[in-house]
Amino acid sequence: MRRPDLTERLLALVVPRTPVASAMHADLEEQYVEEVARLGAVVARVRHTSRVLAVVLHFLVARLRGNLNNGSAGSGAAKDNRAGLAVALWFDLRRAVRTLRHKPVSTCIAITTMALTIGAACVVFAIADYALLRPLPYPAADRLAYLWSENARTGNGGPDLRREALESVRAHGEMFEQVEALVTESRLVTGIGEPEELDVALVTPGLLPMFGGEPFRGRGFAEDDGTRPVALVSFTVWTDRLGASDDAVGREIVLDDVTHTVIGVLPQWFRYPSSSVAAWIPMPAGAHPARVTPVVRLTTDARASVVDARLEATSATLQEAGLLSEGWRLSLWSLQAQREFFARSAKDALQILLAAVGLVLVIASVNLAGLRLTDFLGRSRELAIATALGARRARLLRQMVFESLMAAIVGGLFGAVLARVAINLIVRSAPASLGFILRAQAVAVDGRVLGAVLAVSLISGLLAGLVPALHASRRAATSGLVATFASTTTSNSRRPLRAGLVVVEVAMATSLLFGSGLLIKSFLTLNSVDPGFEIDGIVVTEVTVGAGRYPSMAEKLELLGRLEATIAAVPGVDASAVAYGAPPRTLRRRFVRFSAAEGSDIAGDEDIGYDTGQGRFASVVHTTDRYLEVLGLVPISGRGFRPTDSSEAIIINESLAAELWPQGNAIGRRISLARGGSLVTVVGVVADIRHSGFDESADQMEMYRPLPALDSGNVFQLLVRTTRRSDTLGAEVQTAIRALDRELPIGKVSTMRLRYGDGVALQRFSTSLMVGLAIVGTLLAALGLYGVIAYDVRSTTREIGIRIALGATPRRVYRRVVGRGLGLAAAGVVVGGVVSFWLARLLENLLFGISSQDPGVFAAIAAGALALALATSSVPARRATRIDIMEILRRE
């Protein structure tokens, strides 16, 4: 039986080829064989590997010492003198590890401090890296772009094109290496797990390979797959609905009642076009989809001027063929630009968080420096002896710095482990646009982030070790042996340095607390904004009434009517309504354009509303008649909808009424929706509400129409006014819906306040992280302050004892010690306050309704910091009052 190959290769690499070495190889192998028979293969392998590693290490060190060939190993005290720099470093490293092991408590504190802060830094850096810095995970991502069709005059447009135009684009686009297309639709997925409305992407055959999407099970799409009902599923669907089984390929899934065969599974990292896409199917031939989103890859030598010129020419060609509207043109929007667009709202928050985590790191490093300084000064006799025996200052410095580096690096490694655990949690809870970017990539603590962690650990350890080491080694070098041994109390020269470190820590912690205090106040202000209606007591859910099972709008409306009646009968429901476009709304906003047509009551000929290029538009919500009652909106004038109202009745909000009829009295007025459209009549005017979220301005123009006026739509909101809890009511509502149609996809049931809360999720996210960092920073600063005061008490025990013996009362001793702590904290708060006032301007973009220099927040933070300093200092102060004078005198 041969010993493992890897160990043989290692030995061959390191051990010189001599007869004795060859004998050693063979002896090791013989020993391994004997141990396999005696102890079993696994144990034998472990023992053999550890022996080989020990041999490799021995010969490596011997090589470094340069005395391998003559066989003289040298002995004892001669090692340090003859060893080269590498060997000296190796011994200093071992000494540092030994020293740290002898002080387990302070070593644990140092490692834990660094682990927490570097872990936090790791997480924030990973998020910022994936959101802002890291290249997109697709091949040649810098050359990928969406083909945009836009109105040449207004710039309005979108990434869609008529499908027949694709061939023309391919034919005329010499600057395009590849042209593909996709459409994302919502399909009812059944046959595997709970029925659910999920996103499905219809793609051309070359799109997935263009983005690097190669299945790790099964195969990708072939050219002729367009005629077959096949599908590729996402990693999430494979794990959640197909049991991550090996036989997933070949199974069937049903999309909108059409059975598809799974031909492959895409890897976990692949999330294009978004993390919500559950499956990809080939774009079928035929009329549907009529419009697609074209994606192109530019050639490597495509220059902007040439690309623009070609796009102009292609636009003209498409217009001639009737495939592009008059006055519209093609343009490109790169994927990189898209990411920057989504990231911009989060950019400020991420930059603030990076700065905050940097502050916490500095606090932790200063803390570590304080710990190291205390430790080094406690070893002043050892250092004095070493200096007297000839150790150079540089050597002492190196040893002390290595101790800090070891603590920081070990702490950093633990921090990386903590970060790996935390990062998934944070990405899952990341809000909206930031979450979109993060969940589109497999965010992880990988080599790049670990490299940053290591660099940060090294710099922190170096800084934390260098200053105290310089101080301690200078003292060892300049004070004589006798002076060091004679010194029994803390010399005054040491105190300012430690005190200075604590003041710096407190100052930074104050800045962090001030920043998080501002964010908290801003968030609370945001959440207390009146949305304009009675937001509490409303429970909301969504149902998807797809065209697959309810082809016509009439059938959908009939079902919705039965739904509304069923829910109204659930106990505890005061009122219920169905709506299309209920708040809070972001993407499903519908707009109407209205104009002065014959019979209308709008003065003048202007179009008011969408597409004026002035950014003012009226949005519309389609509702059943009790909608206003559910929202608690009482009409200011006129009335709400009645069951007998036709589609001609509308209700408008104050802003729209003021826009159309500034003189007032909108009731009974008529307007035409769209050019030459039918006339509608205003039956009521209600107050403005904030439809998109707490931070939306409340002067948007809004219109309400009866639900039967809706011409198309799939996703509807069910709203209930109730005094019951949402979880218990929600279950009964879901049961009632299922009783009408078991396969109707139902969304999550939640309260209206929670749904509005989702709109401020980014603020909540960044505030939470900032508060977390501030708490860590404050605790570290408190720890640092405690350490300084406690050390002062310990090292001035004799002095305190003498004071007590001379008549000082315990109260006076207590006040003196606490006074020192408060003095240091106050200095830190003042410095921190000045710095915070200046730095707080960076937070302006994240704040809502408050100033970045809010004096109330600062006063509260200052008071809190001083109270914490008082509590922290009182522990060693109490210990000082209990000093045993007799014990001190006996020692004297």
Next chain:
Amino acid sequence: MKRNPYPGEFEQMILLVILELADEAYGGRVRARLSERTGRTASTGAFYTTLQRLEIKGLVSASAGEPAAERSGRPRRYFVVTDTGLDALRRSRRALQCLWEPVADMLDEA
């Protein structure tokens, strides 16, 4: 290399075990016996390095045994103490005995 008339402590231990094991003195066996006798497990690297040093100094000589399957067909390498090695051991013993005699009573265990 300046010749040191007295072998080092570890060198002496290895020489003595090689003497004791006589015809059975190959690397693995010497190391195992050394560990049994002294209660001290020398690192493999240090042991073989010292063995090589003894060979270079001429205190031991080596010869190849029969190839063995459990050693991938490589033979064992057997060591014997040379006359030079024996002289060095005797010198070392005399020196140590001279040093031990005056203090033997002091260090005798009860």
